[in-house]
Amino acid sequence: MSIKRTLILCLFLLARNFAWAQEMTYTVSPxxxxxPYYHIELACRGVSGDSLQFSIPDWTPGYYQLMDYAAAVRNVQAKDINGNTLLCKKTGKNSWWIYNTSAAPVINLQYDVRSTRLFVASNYLEADRGFISPAGMFMHLKGHIEQAVTLTVKPLNGWSVATGLRPVPDQQYTYIASDFDVLYDSPxxxxxxxxxxxxxxxxxxHHFIAYRPREFDRAAFMKDLQKIINTAADIIGDIPYDNYTFLGIGSGMGGIEHLNSTAVSFTGGNLNKPEEKIRTYNFLAHEYFHHYNVKxxxxxxxxxxxxxxxxxxRLLWVSEGFTVYYEYMILxxxxxxxxxxxxxxxxNNIHAYESKPGRLLQSAAGASYNTWSDGPFGAGDSSISYYxxxxxxxxxxxxxxxxxxxxKYSLDDVMRALYREYYQEKKRGFTEAEFRSVAERIAGVSLAECFDYANTVKTPDYKKYFGYAGLDVATKDGSFAIxxxxxxxxxxxxxLKDWLP
Ligand SMILES: [Zn+2]
Structure with a gap:
């Protein structure tokens, strides 16, 4: 083939790709x-087909409950490039069909999202604060999660905006997400x-941005947080993100981990009390360590x-349970x-677990799998908590x-090996068998008994295992003492010295 023909073919392919390139631009206004609600406008350019299905997720990763986000969506409307209204029909729990009968290459979708619950997995708006849990706010074109998306936030007067999303240079409050997974992961x-x-x-x-924090020593707090992050990063030996942001949404309960941010209930009001300070540090170390373990x-x-x-x-006992364990180790x-x-x-964890009637009925793997119906805290008589x-x-x-x-080796080596072999090299998650195989390779022996404790209701031999560190476990009046x-x-x-320095 001649150079000229090759060039023409390349230009043709390039032009064809441009014609097909799809662009999605969101604008969100409180x-x-x-x-209170957010008004959402979505401009889709380069769409094809006479019917398009848009979907809003039913949950947000990190919070393992169906949320029914679609119930808060109102006034869905669509227009084509000429302003003609397109027929729009809700079908199923969380999807809308837009009938683009004139096959317009640009359509504009609008809707409102009622936002009244202050919680890290919900959308919220009031006079001087707004929070967006993006899985509950933004629709994606079905089957196009990998679509890049630009987002402009229009905050109210005197407000600022904080997020882990990548800002577009020179465009205030405009951000870009390489795909919808990243958008949904960026509160x-x-x-x-x-x-x-x-x-x-x-x-x-590393940034910490908070809504109306109370009185405490900011500099001392950030110095402590830096120590926590240094210690956590030393366990894995690598920091995979470009920047990290803690979003303190105000009072309340809970936090959700993300790839380069976390949304946490935080006022800082309790940092002046030593015990409460440690509780807060545990919580922040937990959410932070999740960017490794689970993300x-x-x-x-x-x-x-x-x-x-x-x-x-079936592995939330690792993703959540080991994250609790590592918050202890980090602190x-x-x-x-x-x-x-x-x-x-x-x-205290042993005591809480051993006091639950559900320990005779549900394994840690079972609690992981059934958290969607049972909840994560082992409420009732038939479930346990992987926390x-x-x-x-x-x-x-x-x-x-x-x-x-x-x-010579420890659980840290298992976590590092999983990070290297599955996240960095294979770029995927691991199966239960693969997790076990990595752990047993590091241990150099079978860990059948440990996995029995995770996968069955067999009572752990606490005495034997804590004995490896020269510790005794005694039961007195139903409580456990190490x-x-x-x-x-x-x-x-x-x-003992290396495990708990
Ligand atoms: Zn967690």
Missing amino acids: VLSDT ILMGKLETFPSFDVQGKP RIRPIELGPFDYDHGSKT CRAGFTTPDEVLRALQ EKGPVLGALMDLKIRHETRN TRRKSMNTLQESI
Whole structure:
């Protein structure tokens, strides 16, 4: 083929691709009224076909409950490029069909989203604050999750906007997401916000932006947070994002992890009380560590997400439970808590789990899988909580690996191997069998008993496992107490010292 013909063919292919290129641009405006809502406009360019299906997710990753976001969507309307109204019909729980009968290449979609619940998985708006949980706000063209999207926020007067989304240079409050997974993973906080002094870890900037925080020492708080992030990053040995933002949405309960941000209930009002401060640090360490464990080190079911039905996995005892375990480890290694405080947290978890009648009926894997119907906290008589059993399983597996390898390896090595082999190299999640195989490779022995404790209702042999670190576990009046033995062998001493420095 001649150079000229090749050139013509390339230009033709390029032109064809341009004609097909689809562009989606969102504009979101808060509207204060008796029932506050966001008005959404979506311009779709380069669409094809005479009927288009738009969908809003039914849940947001990180919060394993169906949310029925579609119930808050109102006044859906569509027009073509000439302003002609297009027929628009809701079909199913969370989808709308737009009949683009004139096959217009540009259509504009508009709708409102009622936003009245202040919660990290919900949309909220009031006189001086707005929060967007994007899975509950933005529709995607069915089958086009990989579509890039531009978003402009129109905040009210005197407001600022905070999000982990990448800003478009020179366009205020305009952001770009490489696909809808990234958009859905990037909450937006707006209103009367305060930015605390930022810091770098491994050259990456970390921000904390909060709605009307109370009185406390901002600089001291950020110094502590930097220590927490340094310690967490040292466990995995790599920081995969360009920047990270904590979004403090105000009072309330809960936090949700994201790839380069987290939305947390936070006022800072309790940072002046030592015990409450540690509780807050545990919470922030937990949400932060999730950007590794669950967002990147993840079960295979958690991506690509099934936004319509939820993504069920039997491994939340690892994704959530081990994250609780690592919040204990991070705070202890960073010097905020003592080894005895970690042991107390673990004995409280054992006690909580052993007090649940559901422990005889539901395994940690079962609790993970059934959280969509049972909830995560083991309410009722037939379920347990992976937030309670999960960290204990983390401790047992960690101690077993340290014991079997004569304290050469630990659970940290398992987490690092999963990060490297599945997130970095294979770029996917792991199956249960793959998770077990990595853990057993590091341990150098079978971990059948540990996995039995996760997959069945068999009672863990706490005495044996804590004994690897020279600890005793005693039961008194139904409570569990973990204490140090008077005499330990050299291996036990070194395990305890390295495990809880
Ligand atoms: Zn969590």
